Amino acid sequence: MEIHNTTEDIVFTTIDEICASIESKGNPDKLCLCERCRTDVACFVLNRVPPYYIISNRGAARIEQETIKKQQSAADTATLVFEAFKRVSHNQRPNSNHSQPEAKTKDLPAFNIPTIVGRVFNGINFSPMANVSVELWRDGILVPMKDQGWQNPYSLVANTQGTFTFWPESIPADTADIRKPFEYSIRIESEGLETLNHFFQVPVVSESRSAGSFSMGRTFKLPDLYMFPPGGDDD
Template sequence: MVIHNIIEDIVFGSIDNIFQSMQKEGNPENFCFCEQCRLDTACYVLNRCQPHYILSNRGVARLEQKSLQWQQLEADIASLIHDGLKRVKHNQRPNTSHDDSVTVNEDEPRPVYNIPVIMGRIFDGATFAPLSGVQVELRWNGSLVSMRDQNWQNPYVLVANTAGAFTFWPAAVNASASDNHKIFEYLIKIEHPEYETLTHFFKIPVVSKIQKSVSFSIDRTFKLPDLYMFPPDDSGQDD
């Protein structure tokens, strides 16, 4: 069993985005973007954030209920990162080679399509109550989609304390080169013995990148419209 502090994902993802943005702007404040300074900045931020542990995609599904809080948290983290950069700049480790040419997270330098986290909610079409005990599948080309790691389940069974929310984070898909455009056509299949089976088709456009995405962020998600299930005798929704 593996537990994970999702705040680490948000912090490291935000640091990478901020570093890349500053580099594109020419780094006017002359910050160091080496791996050591990146880690020192991350430690500065993490020591000032309350951890939030999850075990699986159910933990991420619960974040959907707190989306505004998490958006504010990401803004607060961005502010802490800028503070940390300034402190690290003036207190750099003297025994470290501060080589800015080292690119962050190049453990897998190959072009891939980074599929965003897919989030959705399922409700009873008659009562509008969020459902639980419902099995949700994510399919592509007729098969179940492989997930990012073992903590993300597919199929996914809704539990009561996620208020009908489900999440999937598909594994990265290999690409022939970077900056290729591809549209992924997915199918959500939802089943429960008390309801008509529901299918929902959708498309996600993705541009391939050299770097594999390793961190979760609320602002890098693909949100589906709310879905509604109906008993067999009622008219239902079938996309």
Template sequence: MKVHNLMEDIVTRVVDDLCKEKAHTEPGKYCLTEECRQDIVCYVLNRVPPRYVSSARGVAYTSVHYEEDPQLLIDILTLATEGLKRITSIRRPYYQASSPSPPKADYLFHFPVIRGRLLLAPTFEPAADITVLLVHEGKAVPMIDARWQNPYYITKALPGTFVFLPAPLPAPRKDEKASFELCIHVDKEGYLPLRHYFTIELSSRPAEAEGPPEETLVLPDLYLAPPDEESEEALS
């Protein structure tokens, strides 16, 4: 098995139990959608030390050891409650947005996370306040859930960086091979249009397989260039 952070399992169970309790005792007070729960889990995991295991025996031993540690469970519950209140107060737009239904198929093509950087030429300054669109066959690519946006808006807080996680696509059978040509579209006033094409090779997996592959496709740095004199004349 791969290296696994056991705290993910423990924290997820504590958060699920907390949300179920709040839904019963204080209905409507907190954000309890799946997207909110996942953000609460991340909130807690970023504040507790990880516990890594790499074998079945390790999972069995540490599961019993940590799940019977009352102080650890109290600490996690305290952080989860704090995270629940914080996430509810933020109310991100995607908390109320509906995520697309997964394709009804026995096998799926799972896409990796697609990450890239957009820089401004000729200064190489990271771009900000710019929208990046991921396109396949002339259409915007649907994302895996409401927490991922397409188009992606690059903010001043995270200049230059854009990320996508496309929704899986149905496949006819297991281990089916397919190529998908995608394109990054950027149109910004004062700069030449940017089109960057790239191909992803995928192999289908059973639909019940947990989540997308744990990998990231890192694109080469992309540059937005101002038009030269000839380009300006052609566009005028």
């Protein structure tokens, strides 16, 4: 059974319409309309409007019948989109290229590596690690990320509670439905503690195309990791 949030359709359509309108007027406010900022705008708006889920075409038809409610929702969404563009443009991600559109997903078979999620703790007091960098490696190189909004190395800060995440770039495949394990390693260094190297495999089945969007349903969770002083327990 496929569930669809029609609010996303409204938000994405509104963003496209507003961007087209802004560009047609010469963008007098000099707002950034790049793909990265459009994605940030979508997240801002979707976190502030209620979802509307349907599981059939009857649900879609019901939405079309609610004309007045739909018009009000569209107006509210447009207001939020304008506000979001202003906020995002004044707080752009420093690690993103805002002058170039992001590459479009190619319709070629690929191994879509799931999002890799883990946590790391101080092995002495069991507190979450902070102010350290977590690196994801494969075949002797840092793994490229699927999207420029994701970083490798990943910087742990206090409010992440020791949690790190990576969304590795898809790997080309000859065809769909090929099962293959991919070997990765996590490397973490912290002053006064032994370097942590954790090796693991991620089993993946190739698909007909590279995944174009992030999904929490596609996640590979690592066991909790612990760092110790030199001479302590090994991972």
